[in-house]
Amino acid sequence: MPAIDQFSPQSVDSFSISTKAAAAAAAAMDSTWLDTSLSFGLNVNPHQVTGESLKRELYTDFLDLGRNHSVNQEAGELVEKLNQMSAENKKLTQLLTVMCENYTTLQTQLKDLMSKNNETGFTVSKKRKAESMDNNNHNGVSGPTESTSSDEDSGKRIREDIKTKISRVYVRTDASDTSLVVKDGYQWRKYGQKVTRDNPSPRAYFKCSFAPSCPVKKKVQRSAEDRSVLVATYEGEHNHPHPSQAEGSLGSSHGVTLGSIPCSASIISSYSSGPTITLDLTQPGLGLTQPGLGNNNVKKPNEEVKSPAFQQFLVEQMASSLTKDPSFTAALAAAISGKIQQNSLVQKW
DNA sequence: CGATTTTGACCAGCGC
DNA sequence: GCGCTGGTCAAAATCG
Numbered sequence A: 001m002p003a004i005d006q007f008s009p010q011s012v013d014s015f016s017i018s019t020k021a022a023a024a025a026a027a028a029m030d031s032t033w034l035d036t037s038l039s040f041g042l043n044v045n046p047h048q049v050t051g052e053s054l055k056r057e058l059y060t061d062f063l064d065l066g067r068n069h070s071v072n073q074e075a076g077e078l079v080e081k082l083n084q085m086s087a088e089n090k091k092l093t094q095l096l097t098v099m100c101e102n103y104t105t106l107q108t109q110l111k112d113l114m115s116k117n118n119e120t121g122f123t124v125s126k127k128r129k130a131e132s133m134d135n136n137n138h139n140g141v142s143g144p145t146e147s148t149s150s151d152e153d154s155g156k157r158i159r160e161d162i163k164t165k166i167s168r169v170y171v172r173t174d175a176s177d178t179s180l181v182v183k184d185g186y187q188w189r190k191y192g193q194k195v196t197r198d199n200p201s202p203r204a205y206f207k208c209s210f211a212p213s214c215p216v217k218k219k220v221q222r223s224a225e226d227r228s229v230l231v232a233t234y235e236g237e238h239n240h241p242h243p244s245q246a247e248g249s250l251g252s253s254h255g256v257t258l259g260s261i262p263c264s265a266s267i268i269s270s271y272s273s274g275p276t277i278t279l280d281l282t283q284p285g286l287g288l289t290q291p292g293l294g295n296n297n298v299k300k301p302n303e304e305v306k307s308p309a310f311q312q313f314l315v316e317q318m319a320s321s322l323t324k325d326p327s328f329t330a331a332l333a334a335a336i337s338g339k340i341q342q343n344s345l346v347q348k349w
Numbered sequence B: 001c002g003a004t005t006t007t008g009a010c011c012a013g014c015g016c
Numbered sequence C: 001g002c003g004c005t006g007g008t009c010a011a012a013a014t015c016g
Helices: A009-042 A052-068 A071-120 A129-136 A147-158 A252-253 A306-325 A326-348
Strands: A164-174 A188-195 A202-209 A217-222 A229-235 A265-270 A277-280
Touching: none
Parallel strands: none
Antiparallel strands: A164 A229, A164 A265, A188 A202, A202 A217, A217 A229, A265 A277
16 A cells, blocks of 8 residues: 555654754754854854864854854854754654654554454445445446336345445535535546535535446535535445556656645545544544534444545545645744755855 | 536435 | 425536
8 A cells, every 4th residue: 555655654753763863963063063153153263173174264254254244143143043943853853753653543543443344344224226226236237127126025125235335525625615526536427416405505416437337426515514514425336446546657646636635624434324533634633533513323434444545545635734734844844944054054064 | 529517307215 | 195305317508
């Protein structure tokens, strides 16, 4: 599962380590290098530096600096900046450590839930005949004409035992955005739209573009409680590869993938019965919570959670959430610029 | 010009 | 049986 590996704890650890190294370097600079630079500024002493040419160069530089500016002031500002950077690096390191821990915890919980689900399975009783027939026709050869009245009773029994994959995904979008589009990487063909009784927002009905060979259907409707949340209900399983995977190139993830969801979202995947799992990526702790989105029935995670497509979805959402978080990007930028500054200063000195 | 979306009509299940 | 409701169909419109 390459997508998961891209955000593996190992990779986070390595980044964390490198950030720690940067922080350590900054701390070291605070105690030694900065003191040296300060001493240059206040009382230039080239004999503290080894290498005659370097000493001369530094001495000349600082004499020039002293002529043009207040060296003391500049050194003070530099010390302040580097202290800030050091503190920021430490904060970032801590954040990454916490994030890594949370990620590991979340992964463990997800595995637990999936294994539990695999043990128990679930049964959905269908209200509508049509739905049941759709569920029976996963090979895509669908249509009421295939059902005969003679096997109605046995059909009923079969329908009762039908195990259909129904997953629900909540996507936070702009409330003013009226489009009922949930970009999940697959291609869908809209075949209907209805206003339902319990929700003033219209419900859109989609079929997979690979239909009739692919039986998957999707319903998208805004949440009645929170109009900024789109509720996408998936029925069935795709019997073809994810378009982005089918492309077979590494760059495919830049195309129509789940990462293109126009939001950093709270994503909830669930069965139509069982505990609902809310993966709230907007929370710093990436914690599991119970949603208040009107699902009075408790829901279980679907096997779809286990599918590469969905895991890629999760990973991309995590990455998206991180990259869209201004504080995270600012801290990252500070860390990187700190490193670059450090390197350039080391080269110069 | 083919694919997709829109939208009113139709169908089927359910409750009364 | 009738009405309500959710889901689907299919012709027309729209889009690329």
